[in-house]
Amino acid sequence: MNEDANLAGPAPMEGHGEYNRKSSVQATGAVPALALLKKAAYGASLPTYDGAPVIVADYGSSQGRNSLVPMSAAIEVLRSRVGGSRPLSVVHTDLPGNDFSALFQLLDGDPASYLRGDRAVFASAVGRSFYEQVLPPASVSLGWSGWAVQWLSRTPAMIPDHVQIACSRDEDARAAYARQAAEDWATFLHQRSKELLPGGRLVILTMARTDDGNFGYGPLLAAMYGTLCALADEGLILPEEKARMAIPTVGRTRMEFCEPFAGGRIPELSLDHIEIFEGEDRIWETFAADGNARAFGAKWAAFSSASVLPTLAASLSGGASDPRAAAFEARMVTGMAQRLALSPEKMMIPLAALVLVRE
Numbered sequence: 415m416n417e418d419a420n421l422a423g424p425a426p427m428e429g430h431g432e433y434n435r436k437s438s439v440q441a442t443g444a445v446p447a448l449a450l451l452k453k454a455a456y457g458a459s460l461p462t463y464d465g466a467p468v469i470v471a472d473y474g475s476s477q478g479r480n481s482l483v484p485m486s487a488a489i490e491v492l493r494s495r496v497g498g499s500r501p502l503s504v505v506h507t508d509l510p511g512n513d514f515s516a517l518f519q520l521l522d523g524d525p526a527s528y529l530r531g532d533r534a535v536f537a538s539a540v541g542r543s544f545y546e547q548v549l550p551p552a553s554v555s556l557g558w559s560g561w562a563v564q565w566l567s568r569t570p571a572m573i574p575d576h577v578q579i580a581c582s583r584d585e586d587a588r589a590a591y592a593r594q595a596a597e598d599w600a601t602f603l604h605q606r607s608k609e610l611l612p613g614g615r616l617v618i619l620t621m622a623r624t625d626d627g628n629f630g631y632g633p634l635l636a637a638m639y640g641t642l643c644a645l646a647d648e649g650l651i652l653p654e655e656k657a658r659m660a661i662p663t664v665g666r667t668r669m670e671f672c673e674p675f676a677g678g679r680i681p682e683l684s685l686d687h688i689e690i691f692e693g694e695d696r697i698w699e700t701f702a703a704d705g706n707a708r709a710f711g712a713k714w715a716a717f718s719s720a721s722v723l724p725t726l727a728a729s730l731s732g733g734a735s736d737p738r739a740a741a742f743e744a745r746m747v748t749g750m751a752q753r754l755a756l757s758p759e760k761m762m763i764p765l766a767a768l769v770l771v772r773e
Contacts, residue, residue: 421569421658421729445694447619447767448487450687451558454769455491458556459613467501467536468492471554471609473544474562475506478517484558486528489535492556502535504528507548510541543567545601549609557609557616563602564621566662570594573660576639577726580629580665595664600674603770607682610772615686622690622766623665630665630762633754634714641749642726651730651742658729661722665764686769693763701758711755715747723747 460468470488472481485504492502506517521527521537529535542548544559545567571590576582579591606616623629646656668690675685697717701710723743730736 421572421660446691446765447560447617448484450767450769451484451556451617452487452491454615454617455488455556456495457613458615459611460496460555461611465500467503468496468556469503469505469549469554471549471557472504472506473548473557473559473606474565475508475512475517475539477513478506478520480560481506481558482520482524482526482528484560486526488556488558489528489532493532498532499534502532504535504537505549506537506539507542507544508539509543512541514539514541544605545598547605547608551608552611554606554609554616555611555614557606557614559616559618559620561619561621563599563618564663564665566591566594566664567598567601568594569660569662571660572657574657576635577642577659578629578631578635578638578661578663580623581635581639591662591664594662595666596670596673599666599670600679603674603680603683606770607680607772610683610770612772614772616770616772618766618768618770620766620768621663621665622671622764623667624690624764625667625669627667628762628764630764632762633757633759634718634750634761637711637714637750637753638718638722638746640753641746644749645742645745650738650745655730659726660729661725663722666766668766671766671768682773684771684773686771688766688768690764690766693765695761695763698758698760707755707758708751710758711751711753714754714761715751718750719743719747 470485470492472485475481489502489504496502506514508514517539518537521529529537540548544562570593571587573579573582573587574584579588582588610616621629642651642656642659645651646653668688671688672685674680675683697710697713701707723746724734726746727736727739727743728734730739730742732739736742
């Protein structure tokens with residue numbers, strides 16, 4: 415394993431609104447955190463000078479579909495506090511290559527848009543990694559991040575026996591990912607501590623691992639790696655391309671989430687709440703009701719298509735613009751769907767919900 419290899423980093427979610435159409439798993443997973451977001455909106459500090467806009471930050475928005483409900487919930491609470499005329503500024507952030515056009519089209523045309531009926535809400539976006547400072551110092555009253563901080567800032571190493579580090583038995587690779595995960599989490603917290611107002615709050619929902627280290631998604635990841643190996647055996651992708659393919663996501667345990675706070679490395683922030691819980695598998699619930707195994711496989715394959723297959727395709731020799739990229743992703747979706755349909759299983763979906771407060 416060569417940690418200095420030219421490895422592709424995280425790619426933006428599938429564009430042209432596809433992530434919006436294929437991210438029902440993420441939408442369902444966000445529901446348990448909404449009560450925490452509303453409570454945070456009630457308690458968050460506001461700018462002290464009259465008329466200043468109240469800034470709400472959405473860290474890792476993708477194309478916005480799964481931000482509509484959280485942002486609407488936050489706006490409803492803030493309106494009850496500041497009245498109907500004070501401006502509210504909602505700032506969506508994501509990687510520079512994100513499909514922000516799909517985000518603004520959604521906000522402009524979707525009946526569920528939080529902009530409807532409130533002329534004092536203003537939406538904007540910043541194309542920058544949240545591992546950097548995204549917004550001015552001490553400007554954010556309320557932050558939200560849904561299904562985003564599991565993505566690392568970079569791919570730290572090849573994974574010789576899988577594409578997901580949670581499934582690897584390679585000790586060197588696992589150590590490299592653990593180091594990167596700890597460093598990125600601390601960096602994320604430092605950057606948010608700069609941006610939050612004193613008394614500001616940030617609610618995070620993200621992938622996690624159980625206390626015994628279970629990342630979940632076992633059948634899905636087995637189908638993904640099995641399909642990838644089959645495509646390599648067929649010659650659609652080269653051995654060296656397969657070796658580079660890795661998904662730079664991690665699930666952190668409760669201990670790993672808490673470590674920077676316990677060690678006093680982030681003195682400006684306090685961890686007000688943390689829970690690790692199992693998210694609902696609505697895809698399995700639908701299959702249990704209708705018995706449609708093909709639909710079960712297709713929905714989970716679509717989840718991967720929208721979220722992680724663009725990152726795998728970036729490791730092709732020609733990157734995301736490689737002429738084989740479309741065929742590669744299509745074959746991955748077909749192969750995964752077929753494998754999952756053969757023996758549908760409920761997915762374990764470990765999630766973490768956290769509330770941070772700027773001291």
